[in-house]
Amino acid sequence: MSNIVAIVGRPNVGKSALFNRLTQSRQAIVDETSGTTRDRQYGKAEWGGQEFSVIDTGGWVVNSEDIFEEEINKQVQIAIEEADVILFLVDVLHGTTDLDQQVAAMLRKGKKPVILVSNKADTFELYPQSAEFYALGLGDPYNISAINGSGTGDLLDALVAKFTKKPEESGEEDFPKIAIVGRPNSGKSSLLNAFIGEERNIVTDIAGTTRDSIYTLYNKFGLTFYLVDTAGIRKKGKVNEDLEYYSVIRAIRAIENADVCILMIDATRGIESQDINIFSLIQKNKKGLVIVVNKWDLVENKNQQVISVFENAVRERIAPWVDVPIIFASALTKQRIYKVLETAKEVYEVRKTKIPTHKLNEVLLPIIEKTPPPMNKGKVVKIKYITQLPNTAVPSFVFFCNLPQWVKEPYKRFLENQLRKHWNLRGTPINVFMREK
Numbered sequence: 001m002s003n004i005v006a007i008v009g010r011p012n013v014g015k016s017a018l019f020n021r022l023t024q025s026r027q028a029i030v031d032e033t034s035g036t037t038r039d040r041q042y043g044k045a046e047w048g049g050q051e052f053s054v055i056d057t058g059g060w061v062v063n064s065e066d067i068f069e070e071e072i073n074k075q076v077q078i079a080i081e082e083a084d085v086i087l088f089l090v091d092v093l094h095g096t097t098d099l100d101q102q103v104a105a106m107l108r109k110g111k112k113p114v115i116l117v118s119n120k121a122d123t124f125e126l127y128p129q130s131a132e133f134y135a136l137g138l139g140d141p142y143n144i145s146a147i148n149g150s151g152t153g154d155l156l157d158a159l160v161a162k163f164t165k166k167p168e169e170s171g172e173e174d175f176p177k178i179a180i181v182g183r184p185n186s187g188k189s190s191l192l193n194a195f196i197g198e199e200r201n202i203v204t205d206i207a208g209t210t211r212d213s214i215y216t217l218y219n220k221f222g223l224t225f226y227l228v229d230t231a232g233i234r235k236k237g238k239v240n241e242d243l244e245y246y247s248v249i250r251a252i253r254a255i256e257n258a259d260v261c262i263l264m265i266d267a268t269r270g271i272e273s274q275d276i277n278i279f280s281l282i283q284k285n286k287k288g289l290v291i292v293v294n295k296w297d298l299v300e301n302k303n304q305q306v307i308s309v310f311e312n313a314v315r316e317r318i319a320p321w322v323d324v325p326i327i328f329a330s331a332l333t334k335q336r337i338y339k340v341l342e343t344a345k346e347v348y349e350v351r352k353t354k355i356p357t358h359k360l361n362e363v364l365l366p367i368i369e370k371t372p373p374p375m376n377k378g379k380v381v382k383i384k385y386i387t388q389l390p391n392t393a394v395p396s397f398v399f400f401c402n403l404p405q406w407v408k409e410p411y412k413r414f415l416e417n418q419l420r421k422h423w424n425l426r427g428t429p430i431n432v433f434m435r436e437k
Contacts, residue, residue, distance in 0.1 A: 003052045003163045004252060005045075006083035008076055008107075010099035011059025013089040014119040017146035019043065019056035022156075042252065042277075044284050047156040050163060053252050055079050060103050080106070082253075085113045085162045087155075088138060092118045092129050096136065104136040113162045116141045117155060122148060175217070176225040176348040178341075179254040181282075182264030183274045187294035190331035191264065192227060195341065223341055225348075228254050255281050259351065260288035260344045260427075267295045267310070267328070271317050279318055286394050288347040288428045289324050292340055297330040320413055323420045325427050347427035353395050355423055360386040360397070363422050364415075371414070376406040384437050395419075396431035404434035 005022075007015045023043030043054045057076045080086055088107055090100050107114045118130035121143040133141040142158065144151035180188045195218060218227050255261055261282045265275055282289050291314060296302065307328060315322040325343050329336040364386055373381040385400040397419065401407065412432045419425060419432075 003050075003084040004055065004082060005052055005085050005087060005159065006055045006057060006079040007087045007089060008057050008060065008080060009089035009103060010097060011061060013059070013091045014146045015059070015089050016056055018087070018089065018117070018119065018144075018152075019054055021146050021149060021152060022054050042281065048160050050160050052160075052163070053256070055083065060099060077106075080110060080112065083112060084164070085115065085159060086110075087115050087117050087159070089117045089119050090133055090136075090141070092121045092126050092143065095129070096132055100133075100136065104138055108137055114138050115155070115158055115162070118143045119146055121145055121151065176260065176345065177228050177258045178225055178260045178262060178344050178348075179228040179258035179287075180262045180264065181254050181278055183266065183272065183278070186264040186266045187331045188264050191262070191292070191294065191337065191340070194331045194334050194337050195227060218341075223345055225345065228258050252281060255285050255287055258287055260290065260347050262340060262344060263289060263291050265291060265293050265314070267293045267299050270310075271314050276317055283321060283429060286429050286431075288344075288351050290340060290344050290347055290427060291318075291324055291326045293326065293328045294331055296328040297333050297335060302328075321429065323426050343427070350425060351394055351428045353423065353425060353428075354390075355388050355395075357387045360388065364418060367418055368415075373401075373407050373411045376403075376408075379403055379406055381406050389431075389433075392431070394429050394431060395425060396433065398433045398435050400435050400437040402437060404436050407434045 007018055009015055022045040024045075025043060043056075045052055045054050057079045060073060060076050086107060088103065090096070116133060116136065116138040118133055118141040121127055121130065122145045127143045130141045130143050142151060142155045144155050146152070180191055182188050218225055255278075263275065263279060263282065265271055279289075293310065293314075299306070310328075311326050314326055315324075318324065325347070327336055327340055327343060329340055331337060365383070368383050373383070375381075381401055381403045383399050383401040387398055387400075389396040389398060397415075399407075399415065412434070416430060416432050419430060
């Protein structure tokens with residue numbers, strides 16, 4: 001299971017720029033206007049062979065005119081609470097401010113490892129100015145420039161050195177791990193209760209690698225696996241945090257530690273942006289997926305046409321990965337809930353699919369010959385040989401050709417679609433690599 005890193009600080013110190021630098025993306029909007037970041041961003045990063053999740057938070061402010069101030073500050077506090085390591089950004093050009101002092105005081109009270117990052121040190125001449133940040137009481141500042149990347153290597157070395165979780169750490173037996181994730185009130189707890197409530201065939205409850213994930217060993221009807229539950233950790237009446245935001249942080253934990261994810265969608269609300277956020281996390285982490293449209297008992301006029309319209313709407317939102325099982329169920333009435341478990345187990349088995357090399361070549365080479373990769377600058381790409389890589393987390397296929405750099409994403413998707421058309425790879429992501437022969 002990977003670690004979670006939160007980037008915090010007052011507005012306009014470069015948090016989103018550092019997020020983009022670490023995740024090698026342009027996912028977060030970067031602007032000089034304070035308060036640009038309101039919706040939280042989540043990404044994956046890798047350094048020194050270690051993968052970790054990164055959370056970009058909004059700027060910490062008090063007594064401002066921003067109507068979102070209170071909500072942003074709540075979410076910053078949640079990120080601090082949930083993270084394993086915190087990157088506290090300050091601005092070397094403007095020095096220490098009252099807001100910096102407030103954030104530093106909050107971080108000193110916590111028990112989480114904190115790395116002080118002096119951003120916007122675009123030249124070495126600015127490095128001495130970071131000395132004033134020692135007054136924040138958080139140790140040595142790391143001088144970096146999120147824009148041009150200078151100093152980020154040393155920062156990342158220090159960051160991964162503070163990680164305590166290792167991917168190979170696991171105290172559980174080698175059973176499939178199935179995580180139930182989704183928006184608040186989508187029925188995660190109800191589904192878990194429906195699974196384990198009858199006959200209570202629970203062998204044990206084992207605390208997971210985080211304080212949030214609880215592994216329930218499910219052993220019924222010939223199925224044995226761990227259900228990873230993060231629902232119900234905090235009740236709505238006990239906390240005032242933004243539950244939408246909280247659910248995504250918890251989803252990160254559950255998804256990273258699972259083999260297959262059951263994504264719950266509320267049938268009465270349809271597929272929403274928060275569902276897509278969680279779907280994206282599952283996709284980025286290369287996990288198996290079963291989509292469950294819950295509360296189907298509350299939908300009127302449940303004919304085949306309604307099912308088809310709903311299913312098409314879901315597949316349109318999750319495209320291009322549409323080869324995913326969608327089950328219409330009700331946790332309350334237990335309608336088709338065991339079909340959910342059976343399908344999740346099938347997806348787990350599909351992740352271990354091994355296709356013989358000769359079969360791949362027999363089936364796909366004639367198709368490729370009929371529909372070859374588009375020519376690029378007069379260059380003809382010829383794919384000669386296909387094989388599946390052994391010992392990978394998800395099915396991964398290598399296409400050997402003369403000019404791999406000219407094979408673009410649309411043609412890779414075509415190849416993926418052909419693989420899915422001829423073999424059962426439903427519910428699992430796959431990798432398609434082009435290599436020079």
